[in-house]
Every structure is written in structure tokens, then in C-alpha cells.
Amino acid sequence: MTIFLRAILVSCVSTMLVACGGGGNSTTAASPGSAAPATVAAGASVTMTANESVMVPSGAIITSPNGSVITLNGSSNTVSTQAGATVTVPASATGAANNVVTTGQTSSATVSAAPVTITALAGSATTFAGSPSTPAIQDGTGAAAILHGGGFLAVDNNGNVIFSDEGALRKVTPQGVVTTLSALAQPYAWDGVAIDSANDIYGSAPSLTLASVSPALFGASISEMTASGALASPYPNWESSPSPNVASGGLVFDSKGNLFLADVVNNRIVKFTPPTGWTVFAGNGTAGNADGAGTAATLTMTSNNLGIDANDNLYVRSPSVFRKIAPDGTVTTITPPTPMTGAGFTVDAAGDIFTVDIQTIYRMSVGGTVTAYPFAAPSGFVTSLAIDKNNNLYAGTQGPGAQILKISF
Numbered sequence: 001m002t003i004f005l006r007a008i009l010v011s012c013v014s015t016m017l018v019a020c021g022g023g024g025n026s027t028t029a030a031s032p033g034s035a036a037p038a039t040v041a042a043g044a045s046v047t048m049t050a051n052e053s054v055m056v057p058s059g060a061i062i063t064s065p066n067g068s069v070i071t072l073n074g075s076s077n078t079v080s081t082q083a084g085a086t087v088t089v090p091a092s093a094t095g096a097a098n099n100v101v102t103t104g105q106t107s108s109a110t111v112s113a114a115p116v117t118i119t120a121l122a123g124s125a126t127t128f129a130g131s132p133s134t135p136a137i138q139d140g141t142g143a144a145a146i147l148h149g150g151g152f153l154a155v156d157n158n159g160n161v162i163f164s165d166e167g168a169l170r171k172v173t174p175q176g177v178v179t180t181l182s183a184l185a186q187p188y189a190w191d192g193v194a195i196d197s198a199n200d201i202y203g204s205a206p207s208l209t210l211a212s213v214s215p216a217l218f219g220a221s222i223s224e225m226t227a228s229g230a231l232a233s234p235y236p237n238w239e240s241s242p243s244p245n246v247a248s249g250g251l252v253f254d255s256k257g258n259l260f261l262a263d264v265v266n267n268r269i270v271k272f273t274p275p276t277g278w279t280v281f282a283g284n285g286t287a288g289n290a291d292g293a294g295t296a297a298t299l300t301m302t303s304n305n306l307g308i309d310a311n312d313n314l315y316v317r318s319p320s321v322f323r324k325i326a327p328d329g330t331v332t333t334i335t336p337p338t339p340m341t342g343a344g345f346t347v348d349a350a351g352d353i354f355t356v357d358i359q360t361i362y363r364m365s366v367g368g369t370v371t372a373y374p375f376a377a378p379s380g381f382v383t384s385l386a387i388d389k390n391n392n393l394y395a396g397t398q399g400p401g402a403q404i405l406k407i408s409f
Contacts, residue, residue, distance in 0.1 A: 037100060043091035050083040053102040059093030062086070062101060064399070070381060072099050082359075102341065116361060116373050116407050121161065121394075122172040123147040123403035137165055137180070145178035149402025152250060152304075153386035153394050154193045154201075161386065161394050161404055162201055164190040169203060169225065172404050181225060188223040188231060192304070194251035194259060201225040202234075204248040204261055220248055222259070222272065238270075238278050250306035250384075252314070254327070260314060262306035267299045269306075269314060269325060282314075282325045289318060289333065297331035299323060305384060307347030315347050322353060338370050344395070346385040356382045356395055361407065373409070 037053035040046055046054060060072045065084040072079065079101045081087075087101050124143035138146035151164030159174045167184035181201075182190065192204035203223045222235045233239070249262035259272040260281065268283035280295055288298025300318045307315035314325040315334075322334040322345075334353075340362040342355035351366045361373040384396045393407040 037102075039097045040087055040089045042089050042094050045086055045088040048081060048083055048085045048087060048101070048103045050103055052083075053100055054087060055097040056087060056089055056099050056101055057093045057095040057097045058099065059090055059095070060099065060101070061088045061090070063088070064381075070399075116375060116409055118375070119406040119408070121174075121176045121404045121406050122178045123149070123397075123401065125401035125403060127401060137168060137170070139170075139178050139180055141178070142176040145172070145176075147178075147402040147404070148398070149396060150381075150383045150398035151396060152191060152193045152384045153396050153404070154195045154251075155386050155388040155394060156195045156199050156201075157197075158199070159388060162193055162195060163384075163396055163404065164193050164203065164205075167191070167205065169193070169201065181229070182231065188221065188233070190223065191248040192251040192261065192306075194253050196253050196257060196259075199227045202251055202253075202259055204251055222261075234274075235272050235276055235278055237276055238272070249304040252306050252308040254308060254312040255310075256312070260306060260308070262301060262304055262316060264301045264304050267301050268295075269299075269316070282329050282331050289321075289323075291331050291333055293331070294329035299331070303345060305345050307345060307353065309347050309351040310349035311351070313351065315345075315353060317345055334364075336364055336370055337368055340364060340370060342382065344382050344385040346387045346393070348387050348391055349389075354385060354387065354393055356385060356393075356407075361393070375407070 037055045039055045040060070056072065058072055062070045062072070062079060062081055063086045065082055070079065079099070081101060081103055083103050120143070122142060122145045127146055137148055140146070148166040153161055153163045155161055161172045163170055163172070167189040168180055169182040169190040170178060170180050172178045182188065188203065189205040190203040194202045196202065201224070205221055205223065221233060221239050224232045224234045249264045252260050254260065257274060261270040261272070263270050266285045267287050268285055269281045270278055271281035272278045282294055282297055283299035284295040286298050287300045289300055290298045299316060301316050302319055303317035305317065312327045316323045316325070320339065321336070324332050324334055340355045342357035342362070345353060345355045347353050353364045355362045356375060359375060361375045363371045363373070381398045382395045383398045386394045388394070391409065395405045395407060397403050397405065
């Protein structure tokens with residue numbers, strides 16, 4: 001159930017054919033001024049060429065050249081893939097064609113001549129978790145570790161990458177040693193991940209409790225693992241609230257110890273205040289792009305990732321733009337000067353925004369300058385990104401050969 005819910009909540013994150021949450025893996029449309037993307041009809045398929053975009057309904061299947069397969073669920077998602085990928089719309093997929101699949105690579109961004117260094121911390125590009133001869137997940141060092149991928153990432157104060165993996169909570173050290181901290185449903189499932197100043201780990205995930213019988217909806221939970229390994233459920237009022245909270249998504253902490261959740265299904269940001277309080281901080285459940293204060297603003301969230309800068313500004317992704325949420329809840333819109341493809345994103349302390357797709361890392365500075373760095377992912381879809389205090393970027397991929405990658409500039 002956890003896997004099914006995440007597939008629906010995050011098809012935008014299941015995304016960058018890379019790339020995505022997401023982690024992986026989501027977002028951009030055709031460049032301004034370009035022709036409108038063609039619509040792939042039900043029962044048809046196309047092989048993508050370079051710099052091409054198409055519109056597809058929920059249920060469309062994207063098969064990348066390396067064999068990774070993503071089935072789109074939901075609407076208003078943008079999936080970045082490689083030239084040579086096959087996009088198939090089953091005959092039964094007759095809904096609105098409002099998802100974008102693109103191989104478009106912008107040429108208007110500044111292309112950096114400086115290379116990036118990519119280090120595979122964990123997982124092997126040639127190992128397919130869950131195949132008949134391979135375990136679903138397995139601890140180990142470097143390529144000996146087996147990852148399913150598709151979860152969220154966070155970096156603790158010691159440089160360890162904490163990540164969710166098929167409902168389990170796992171850790172990879174700077175030396176590439178992978179251990180499982182909490183297995184699936186023992187007693188919690190893990191999806192979104194955040195780490196507080198004490199190195200306690202918090203997670204969001206669908207709970208195993210039915211919140212509604214008709215329709216069948218499972219509730220949501222916020223879990224905590226302390227630095228000593230103790231498990232707790234710190235916000236029981238969230239799980240037992242009158243209207244079912246079915247979402248799980250990205251989590252971040254602000255400098256004051258408040259926890260924020262990207263509640264993508266409900267197009268809102270939820271704020272958790274110690275010890276047990278929670279409120280809707282921004283957005284109101286209605287999809288839209290209206291700026292404003294707190295719940296007067298509307299959000300259309302196309303990525304489960306959630307970013308935060310050193311000034312406690314939050315960032316979420318909407319079609320073709322980013323939304324910035326100030327500490328007082330005021331929502332404004334940031335429009336990149338050129339499309340930034342890729343579903344997963346993260347934000348550094350200065351407020352620079354990073355996204356990654358199959359060929360490119362994009363970095364948009366606070367001043368609006370977009371820099372594109374050449375990037376060749378060895379495997380899968382990048383579904384989630386995280387950044388450490390030294391501005392090293394970490395990418396989690398999903399699909400055959402799922403890995404945790406470290407990207408240094």
C-alpha cells in the first residue's frame with residue numbers, strides 16, 4: 001500500500017528519466033515561443049527524439065532506453081526523458097492529456113565549462129533489485145549494496161545520507177557503507193525524510209490505518225527515529241484529524257525546529273510545531289497558482305520535493321515555475337528565465353535552486369541566472385535531491401540499477 005500510494009502521489013517525482021522522487025522522479029513545458037506539444041492518442045505510441053515534447057493522459061507508460069519503466073498517474077506532471085524513450089498510451093487511457101513528456105534541453109541557459117564530479121556512493125548501475133536472483137534491498141558497501149530507489153534523501157550533520165527505500169529507512173555513509181535503520185512497517189513506513197539539529201530523523205508516509213472505507217484511503221503518519229534509534233509517532237493529532245490526511249511527501253525543518261510537509265495530493269504545506277501541534281501553513285487544497293498569504297494562496301504542486309533556504313523560505317514546484325513561501329506564509333512565484341527540467345529539486349542555504357535531468361544539472365541563482373552543467377547519470381530516474389553544508393549535491397535514482405550519487409561542483 002505504501003508503494004501504491006507513493007506512485008500516485010508522486011508520479012511527478014517518479015520522473016526524471018534519468019532523473020524522476022523522486023524521487024524521481026517533473027517539470028517544465030516547452031520553451032516559450034515553441035510549438036505546442038503534440039498529443040499522443042489512446043492506443044498509440046511514439047519514440048521520442050531530441051528536443052521533443054508530447055502531451056499524454058494519466059496511465060501513459062514511458063520506457064527509457066536503459067529499460068526503466070514509469071507509469072504516469074495523476075495530472076499536470078512533467079517528465080523529462082531521453083531521446084529514444086518510448087511513450088505508450090494504452091487504449092484504456094482516455095483521460096485528459098495534461099501531462100508533459102519532454103526531451104527538451106534548453107540552449108538559452110549559460111552552459112558551464114567546469115565539469116562536475118559524479119561519485120556513485122551506493123548501488124550498482126547493473127543490479128536490478130527484486131529480480132528473481134536479486135534481493136529487493138540489501139546492505140553493503142558501494143556497488144555491493146542493493147537499492148530499490150525512488151525515495152527521499154536528507155543529509156545529517158555528519159555527512160551521512162539518510163534515505164527512504166521502499167518504505168524502509170536506510171543510511172549511506174560518506175564511505176559508501178549502506179545500513180538499514182528501520183525495515184518496512186517495523187513499525188513505521190518511511191517516505192519523506194528530514195533531520196533535525198539533534199540528528200533525529202523524521203519521516204512522512206501513508207499509515208497502515210484506514211482513514212476512509214469508501215473510498216478506501218489510508219491515513220498519513222509522521223514518524224521519528226531518535227539518534228539513539230528509538231521510534232515514536234510525535235504528531236498523533238495529524239493522524240487522527242477528522243478529514244483523512246492521505247498524503248506523504250517531502251519534509252524539511254526550519255531554523256526554529258518546525259517541521260514542514262509537502263502535502264502534494266492536497267496542494268498545501270502543513271506545518272508541525274513541537275510538541276504535537278499542526279496547521280495548514282500555505283495553500284488550501286484547491287489547485288491553482290494564485291499568490292497570497294497562507295491559505296489564501298493556491299498551489300499546484302508537481303513535485304513531492306520541498307526545499308528551504310537559510311532564511312527559512314520554503315520552495316515548492318508548480319508547472320514551469322517555483323513557488324516561494326516566506327516564513328510568514330506569503331506565497332510568491334519564481335519563474336525561471338529558461339525551462340529547468342527534472343522532477344526532483346533542492347535548494348541551498350543561499351536560495352539557489354537545483355534540478356537534475358538525464359543530461360543536465362540546472363542551477364538557478366537567487367538573481368535568476370540559470371547555469372546548466374553537463375551531467376550523465378549512469379542509471380535510472382533521479383527522483384530526489386539533497387544538498388549538504390558544503391554544497392555537494394546528492395541524487396537518488398529509481399529503476400534498474402538504482403543508486404545514490406554524489407555530485408561535486
